[in-house]
Amino acid sequence: xxxxxxxxxxxxxxxxxxxxxxxxxxxxxxxxxxxxxxxxxxxxxxxxxxxxxxxxxxxxxxxxxxxxxxxxxxxxxxxxxxxxxxxxxxxxxxxxxxxxxxxxxxxxxxxxxxxxxxxxxxxxxxxxxxxxxxxxxxxxxxxxxxxxxxxxxxxxxxxxxxxxxxxxxxxxxxxxxxxxxxxxxxxxxxxxxxxxxxxxxxxxxxxxxxxxxxxxxxxxxxxxxxxxxxxxxxxxxxxxxxxxxxxxxxxxxxxxxxxxxxx
Amino acid sequence: xxxxxxxxxxxxxxxxxxxxxxxxxxxxxxxxxxxxxxxxxxxxxxxxxxxxxxxxxxxxxxxxxxxxxxxxxxxxxxxxxxxxxxxxxxxxxxxxxxxxxxxxxxxxxxxxxxxxxxxxxxxxxxxxxxxxxxxxxxxxxxxxxxxxxxxxxxxxxxxxxxxxxxxxxxxxxxxxxxxxxxxxxxxxxxxxxxxxxxxxxxxxxxxxxxxxxxxxxxxxxxxxxxxxxxxxxxxxxxxxxxxxxxxxxxxxxxxxxxxxxxxxxxxxxxxxxxxxxxxxxxxxx
Numbered sequence: 001x002x003x004x005x006x007x008x009x010x011x012x013x014x015x016x017x018x019x020x021x022x023x024x025x026x027x028x029x030x031x032x033x034x035x036x037x038x039x040x041x042x043x044x045x046x047x048x049x050x051x052x053x054x055x056x057x058x059x060x061x062x063x064x065x066x067x068x069x070x071x072x073x074x075x076x077x078x079x080x081x082x083x084x085x086x087x088x089x090x091x092x093x094x095x096x097x098x099x100x101x102x103x104x105x106x107x108x109x110x111x112x113x114x115x116x117x118x119x120x121x122x123x124x125x126x127x128x129x130x131x132x133x134x135x136x137x138x139x140x141x142x143x144x145x146x147x148x149x150x151x152x153x154x155x156x157x158x159x160x161x162x163x164x165x166x167x168x169x170x171x172x173x174x175x176x177x178x179x180x181x182x183x184x185x186x187x188x189x190x191x192x193x194x195x196x197x198x199x200x201x202x203x204x205x206x207x208x209x210x211x212x213x214x215x216x217x218x219x220x221x222x223x224x225x226x227x228x229x230x231x232x233x234x235x236x237x238x239x240x241x242x243x244x245x246x247x248x249x250x251x252x253x254x255x256x257x258x259x260x261x262x263x
Numbered sequence: 264x265x266x267x268x269x270x271x272x273x274x275x276x277x278x279x280x281x282x283x284x285x286x287x288x289x290x291x292x293x294x295x296x297x298x299x300x301x302x303x304x305x306x307x308x309x310x311x312x313x314x315x316x317x318x319x320x321x322x323x324x325x326x327x328x329x330x331x332x333x334x335x336x337x338x339x340x341x342x343x344x345x346x347x348x349x350x351x352x353x354x355x356x357x358x359x360x361x362x363x364x365x366x367x368x369x370x371x372x373x374x375x376x377x378x379x380x381x382x383x384x385x386x387x388x389x390x391x392x393x394x395x396x397x398x399x400x401x402x403x404x405x406x407x408x409x410x411x412x413x414x415x416x417x418x419x420x421x422x423x424x425x426x427x428x429x430x431x432x433x434x435x436x437x438x439x440x441x442x443x444x445x446x447x448x449x450x451x452x453x454x455x456x457x458x459x460x461x462x463x464x465x466x467x468x469x470x471x472x473x474x475x476x477x478x479x480x481x482x483x484x485x486x487x488x489x490x491x492x493x494x495x496x497x498x499x500x501x502x503x504x505x506x507x508x509x510x511x512x513x514x515x516x517x518x519x520x521x522x523x524x525x526x527x528x529x530x531x532x533x534x535x536x537x538x539x540x541x542x543x544x545x546x547x548x
Binding site: 245246249250252253254255256257259260 | 268269277287289292293303360
């Protein structure tokens, strides 16, 4: 079990931040690394990994990829069929540009829409990068614009953070629910004055500074501990499936190993 | 339950290495596995030169003395300065079954070994007579010369061992005690060669005569440090997948053909005529 470092090795994207007629060449590095515990399913009897197959729900037979199309579900169990090529024609292509539409006070962006952070690093021209970074820092502003990553276009915000420019992709407004739509939240009553005072006292007494490093994933810690313990015992190795032509070799090997033992 | 028989990761098993008989790499590997117990006794601790044919024998192969990049850590090696390469080379030592299988998986069809071991590289443990017919002399003529040589060695009280080279000639080895130098074995083989040449009309003992049509050259020059010989049971890059095959002296006769000793036949042979060779180290007279 190798604990990967949380340090980006190579850029995942390169292009320019475009402000009007000015281009700032940048490279994009991942900033977020998901650190959950993941497991693979193995066959209990022989310890070998399982694979998934696409099985037709009608005849229960495995369907090869060249017989797979995409279906858009219009109503329950009724589909419109699309070919992959048909869909690919509409996919946005990244034009290697982060277009800044306008500048805003970055504390004014609702963090509810934040999706994922990326580090922007200077590419080739450090002066242009430094100029943009310093100007944004001094004014306390962030740039709002768009970026296409792989085949999806995102709204994005570019802001100074720890002496670097950081890009945060944002969710579209229709991807985030409005709490006021929740029925349970309708008709909330005004609290009693005395109770409110008491609640506020409690809150004040628990007030302090926030340090994210105080929080750990205790489930992950326990699993990591267990993995370390289990490592001392048996580690199950994946056996590559023995192909037909290799089977004769295994028979010959078994015989030769016997002969060599007798010597 | 999860025991593996070999550390070698096989690759391209269905690649055809001998197009005429249609022999695949899997069959070559199986062959080397089947003769392994006979090969390993002889090749152990001898620095190797291999000839690899990754695209089969109809395409150019290449010699390799230096262990290639990606050599697994469990392959034993012997570091030595090579005069021809002018640098230290890591010679492969085929000291385990896995190494032999790994070599076969590299399509190293031909395995050549030195006549000395890594621990005493300057001291040969066998004297080699390399019997090489020049057309129109053929393999049959070479067997006759080989039998004359055997008589001569018998007369000196020396036990000798014979194998086909796998190409057109034969190899005769006299296993010797430690303490001899290559110049001594070279001298000895040359001396016997000269005697045979003086007694027979088609045997020659000098390099300068070796290309004379119809002669049989008894090559003594292979007795030099760093020179190599196809190891017993090594495949050769010939269309019929011939094998450099150890023979019993009783079986050596004019009717033999090198093609009779090929991968398919030899894999089935249980007997090993060279089994006791290295227990028979002798003093040269």
